[in-house]
Amino acid sequence: MVRTPLTPEERERGERLGRLLREARAGRSMAEVAAAAGISAETLRKIETGRAPTPAFFTVAALAGALGLSLDALVVHCALVPAG
Known part of the structure; x- marks a missing residue:
């Protein structure tokens, strides 16, 4: 399986x-x-350093739970603001 390059x-x-x-x-x-x-x-090290920039949803959800973060807060924080 070949992965599409990340944008x-x-x-x-x-x-x-x-x-x-x-x-x-x-x-x-x-x-x-x-x-x-x-x-x-x-x-976790790979995610934190950006070497794994697209972790699985369940991994992100598990980390959010372990850190006391809501998934909504993660979405808001990580969403890109379109250039305009």
């Missing part, structure tokens, strides 16, 4: 998600948050 907008959205997750994690370790979300610390 600049998709990359930017992934970077915004990563920043939000890092900020929400605050003083908690990656390992602690990852374990609470049921994912590996390496997966």
Whole structure:
């Protein structure tokens, strides 16, 4: 299976998600948050650094739950504002 290259907008959205997750994690370790979300610390690291800019919905939902974030807040924070 060949993946379609990501658009600049998709990359930017992934970077915004990563920043939000890092900020929400605050003083908690990656390992602690990852374990609470049921994912590996390496997966969380990739999402936070933008190396995995399009994580699966269920991964994002699990991270939101572990960090006390609403999915609505994630959408608002990560949505791109159209240039105009």
